[in-house]
Amino acid sequence: MSGDLGPERVPLARLKKRYNCEKILKEIAAKLEESSRKAWSQAKKGILQKVYCTIGLPIPEEDPKILGDFPSKVYEVPPKTVQPASILPNRKWKNFSISYFTFYSNPYCKEDILTTLELLLEHERINYLPFIGEEDGIMDFSRNFETGETKLYLYPLHKTNFKREELEPPFKSYYDFLPYYLNVIDVMGKMYKKELYENTNLALSRISEDLVWTRRTKDGKDIRANSPSQLLDLVSWGAFEFFLENNKCLLEQTDCRACEKNCWPNVTVDIDPGLKVPQAKLLSVLDTIHKNFEDEDVKYTTKFTGKRGFHITAYFNDFKLPESNYIPLRVLRHAEEMSVKQLKQVVENLSKDPFEVARDFIRCKTEQWKNVGNLDFLVHDFSTFDGMEYTKVDASSVKRRGYHRAYYSLTTKATACLPVCTNGIKLDKELFEKMKRISSNPWEILKYEKELMDVDVKYNDSSYVKDFLEEYERKIFERQFNKVKSRIGI
Numbered sequence: 001m002s003g004d005l006g007p008e009r010v011p012l013a014r015l016k017k018r019y020n021c022e023k024i025l026k027e028i029a030a031k032l033e034e035s036s037r038k039a040w041s042q043a044k045k046g047i048l049q050k051v052y053c054t055i056g057l058p059i060p061e062e063d064p065k066i067l068g069d070f071p072s073k074v075y076e077v078p079p080k081t082v083q084p085a086s087i088l089p090n091r092k093w094k095n096f097s098i099s100y101f102t103f104y105s106n107p108y109c110k111e112d113i114l115t116t117l118e119l120l121l122e123h124e125r126i127n128y129l130p131f132i133g134e135e136d137g138i139m140d141f142s143r144n145f146e147t148g149e150t151k152l153y154l155y156p157l158h159k160t161n162f163k164r165e166e167l168e169p170p171f172k173s174y175y176d177f178l179p180y181y182l183n184v185i186d187v188m189g190k191m192y193k194k195e196l197y198e199n200t201n202l203a204l205s206r207i208s209e210d211l212v213w214t215r216r217t218k219d220g221k222d223i224r225a226n227s228p229s230q231l232l233d234l235v236s237w238g239a240f241e242f243f244l245e246n247n248k249c250l251l252e253q254t255d256c257r258a259c260e261k262n263c264w265p266n267v268t269v270d271i272d273p274g275l276k277v278p279q280a281k282l283l284s285v286l287d288t289i290h291k292n293f294e295d296e297d298v299k300y301t302t303k304f305t306g307k308r309g310f311h312i313t314a315y316f317n318d319f320k321l322p323e324s325n326y327i328p329l330r331v332l333r334h335a336e337e338m339s340v341k342q343l344k345q346v347v348e349n350l351s352k353d354p355f356e357v358a359r360d361f362i363r364c365k366t367e368q369w370k371n372v373g374n375l376d377f378l379v380h381d382f383s384t385f386d387g388m389e390y391t392k393v394d395a396s397s398v399k400r401r402g403y404h405r406a407y408y409s410l411t412t413k414a415t416a417c418l419p420v421c422t423n424g425i426k427l428d429k430e431l432f433e434k435m436k437r438i439s440s441n442p443w444e445i446l447k448y449e450k451e452l453m454d455v456d457v458k459y460n461d462s463s464y465v466k467d468f469l470e471e472y473e474r475k476i477f478e479r480q481f482n483k484v485k486s487r488i489g490i
Helices: 021-041 070-076 107-121 124-128 174-185 228-236 279-295 329-337 340-350 354-372 429-439 442-451 464-476 478-488
Strands: 050-060 083-085 091-093 096-105 131-143 150-163 202-208 211-215 239-245 247-249 263-265 267-273 301-304 310-314 378-380 391-393 403-405 418-422
Touching: 021 050, 021 107, 021 131, 021 150, 021 329, 050 107, 070 096, 070 107, 096 107, 096 131, 107 340, 174 202, 174 228, 174 239, 174 442, 228 239, 263 354, 267 279, 267 354, 279 310, 279 354, 279 391, 279 429, 301 429, 310 403, 329 340, 329 354, 329 478, 340 478, 354 378, 354 391, 354 464, 418 429, 429 442, 464 478
Parallel strands: 378 391
Antiparallel strands: 050 096, 050 131, 083 096, 091 096, 131 150, 202 211, 202 239, 239 403, 247 263, 267 310, 267 391, 301 310, 301 418
16 A cells, blocks of 8 residues: 655755746836837727736646646736736646746736736745746737627737746855844834834745745735734744835735725835946935925935935825826827827826826926936936936836835845934935944944934825826926827817
């Protein structure tokens, strides 16, 4: 008599080769951007084609259930703007059967496809597969009005196979990171503020069996912390790097895979200086933004992220959308390629998305700061120029599932993320150097406990973003704005 326990799998402790999800998503994002431009270019014909992304997963024939509950997640995770579908038939390859999962949306919702992929690729079982196939392009429909049958046609533009990488964990073991982090958790009281964590999901890096895993769920639920003690419980679970979702979500944890309603973003200005940007220029950018926010009575907190970048966050307990004189910048970019009918439809849809509004606010503000401070090297994610000599404000990091590093969190480089200033505190060279020194020595953070800043969350006027866009967008992008306005009659 012999029992059957199923095929043997590689123990997690030996699974050193893993997929670099961040790298994969960046590459797919660039390809989807090109596919979206192709879809926009067809819009003048009166039909705005969809964009799609298909992932192919090789399932070993001797272990058909290797992915566990992944196939069911394919239909649970996507927001309403993304349609999951099984369009391509399985294909045999060696001793594998490749299963294909397709996700499609309107081109202006391609970020929601990326959000979907982000949630799916964090699934542990993915790392057992020898490669991940990816295809993206544009999708068209054909409908038989007699039978009611609809056919989907895929026109691929890019195909790639992603391989696993041998990722070196930042710590040799769970016990290796503890001496660093025990000092950081002693200032956990400064890290935890109810206003920051309430109704907010956490993502974290966790070390387990000599491997580092990215986690957004625990026991099948989104991770939330309601007290400092619950943050410490996560540390004992192996968490060393904490990220806060950039929006408030009032849905229950079990339903909060990708927020669609009852949520709004905080406005985080994500500043990424190029490698050739000197410190003096970076400080001039920060000084310009701080002065502008203080002149407009905006309450903000500036955070050093532990490398070279900064996050300047303005918090909102509610978020009003523009009611007039607002055309989403994504529309201004592609207006020449669209019919009037499509223009009206897209403007109506995007204007209702608070995350799109927040992104456009940051881009318009960047243009304003560039002009006010004579900062020719300041660009945003829609700008023509980018490179090591530029400082980039990445508005795309504001998204439904966007995360930013939490205060007093340890990073993978064993540096601490620190709040450095707020309204009324000038970030000069001396303060900047001091915070960099504290950040690079987190095991000595208690020496500077009295110098560490308490984060006092103060909410801004819910009409601030709305009022700014209604008044200034048409001035900043006057030519493009007036051209679209005349076409759609607003």
